[in-house]
Amino acid sequence: MAHVEGQQHPIGVYLWIWGLLFVLSAFSYLVDYFHFQGYLRWSLILVFMLMKAGLIVAVFMHMRWERLALMYAILVPPLCLLVLISLMAVEGDYTFVTRASSFGQGSGVPVEHPYRPHGAG
Amino acid sequence: MTQSVLTSTGASPPLPEGLQGIVADWSSDQRAFKKVPWGKAMMWIFLLSDTFIFTCFLTSYMTVRMSTTVPWPNPSEVFALTIAGHHIPLILIAIMTFILISSSGTMAMAVKFGYEKNKKMCSILLVVTAFFGASFVGMQAFEWTKLIVEEGVRPWGNPMGAPQFGASFFMITGFHGFHVSVGVIFLIITAIKVIRGDLDRQRPGFMTGRKGNYEIVEIMGLYWHFVDLVWVFIFAFFYLW
Numbered sequence: 001m002a003h004v005e006g007q008q009h010p011i012g013v014y015l016w017i018w019g020l021l022f023v024l025s026a027f028s029y030l031v032d033y034f035h036f037q038g039y040l041r042w043s044l045i046l047v048f049m050l051m052k053a054g055l056i057v058a059v060f061m062h063m064r065w066e067r068l069a070l071m072y073a074i075l076v077p078p079l080c081l082l083v084l085i086s087l088m089a090v091e092g093d094y095t096f097v098t099r100a101s102s103f104g105q106g107s108g109v110p111v112e113h114p115y116r117p118h119g120a121g
Numbered sequence: 122m123t124q125s126v127l128t129s130t131g132a133s134p135p136l137p138e139g140l141q142g143i144v145a146d147w148s149s150d151q152r153a154f155k156k157v158p159w160g161k162a163m164m165w166i167f168l169l170s171d172t173f174i175f176t177c178f179l180t181s182y183m184t185v186r187m188s189t190t191v192p193w194p195n196p197s198e199v200f201a202l203t204i205a206g207h208h209i210p211l212i213l214i215a216i217m218t219f220i221l222i223s224s225s226g227t228m229a230m231a232v233k234f235g236y237e238k239n240k241k242m243c244s245i246l247l248v249v250t251a252f253f254g255a256s257f258v259g260m261q262a263f264e265w266t267k268l269i270v271e272e273g274v275r276p277w278g279n280p281m282g283a284p285q286f287g288a289s290f291f292m293i294t295g296f297h298g299f300h301v302s303v304g305v306i307f308l309i310i311t312a313i314k315v316i317r318g319d320l321d322r323q324r325p326g327f328m329t330g331r332k333g334n335y336e337i338v339e340i341m342g343l344y345w346h347f348v349d350l351v352w353v354f355i356f357a358f359f360y361l362w
Contacts, residue, residue: 006236007339014233018226025222029215032197032361042362049357053350060229060346062339068139069146070154074165081176088180092187099190 007062017059024052158336161343168347171300175351178293179358185285194281196360199272200264214360217260218352221301224253225349228342235315235338243338244315250345251308254301261298265291293355300348311341 028048031041058064063071136155137145147153154162186193197210204212231246268274268290276291278284314320314333323332 006336008233008236011230011233014226014229018222018229021222021225022219025215025218028356028361029211029218032211045357045361049353052353056225056346056350056353060225060349061343066157067136067142067146067155069143070157070162070165072143073154074169077169078172078176081173081180084176085180085183088184089187092184095184095188096190099188104190 007065009062009065013059017055021052021055024048024055028052158340160331160336160340164340164343168343171347171351175293175296175354178289178296179354182289182293182359185289186283189283189285191283193283194279194286196362199268199281200360211360213260213264214356217257218356220253220257220260221349221352224250224257225346227253228345232339232342235320235335238321238335240315240318240321243335244312247308247312247315247338247341251305251312254305254308254345254348258298258301258305261294261301265294290359293359297348297351297355300351304345304348307341308345311338 025048028045031044031048036044057075063075136142146155149155152159200212200214201208201210202212203209227246227250231243231250234242234246273280274287274290276288279287314324314326315338320333320335320337323334325331326333326337
């Protein structure tokens, strides 16, 4: 073999994935276009996003043809980020509740809009 | 004679697969990432660090959006355009998404033709990829101009709602646009190398003494696909959520 270390795959693979990414992106856009709301909207967005990300990493970046040592070294560490995201979600929720109870209506603190365009009001 | 050639190069036993393969690779007392060029492993590790950076941006965006008591501006409306009398929500962002995906497709094929030593197709596809990337940045410049000049969005406030909108928007899309711009520059450099035949003649790059070869096209491709990958997440979390 002349190129033991190169990734060589038939062009059809890339064209297929390209087409799939187009379709998935169109679906993502349609989620907004048709004004889906609530949990349906969020889950559809996440599903299409993860499918697109998976296709790009697996095929375009050739991850599915790499050895497990590289695959795990690259794909496992980002899972730590889920911890960060959950911690910050708890934190953001707490800040919201604190703000609402301290600065919200009925708390005695006057509510001001933080931005006044052109110095109005 | 034949025997010595076989033992020195060709006759190494097949590498073990699966979990056993991971243990064998890491304990081999050699390089851990086998069958992967050195530069490619390094690019993957750089992309891993970049993943952490972009996730920190998106996580801080999540935190400020969750914690604000002022309504968040509706991205669907903020990024709407009126084209030929029709008010279409989020259309510019959709076009940018399709352009970036197309550039990823052309990049993937450039890598393939590079390994086939098809100089012509490889360089054409690299230039097309760079063109898509440049037009993406151009549309982003248009989007920023529209938001800053017409809508009055600033990093510290905006007329539509929560003031954190501007800070998150400029930080996240600005950093991504910077990545795309750097990518375009390196795509052009890579295309020039391919066209000049540097990679066939194994001419070293300008910052290294290592011999040039078509692996750099694949490494360039990894970076470019990553830029597309980040956009997938920005599109989902910032524009669609």
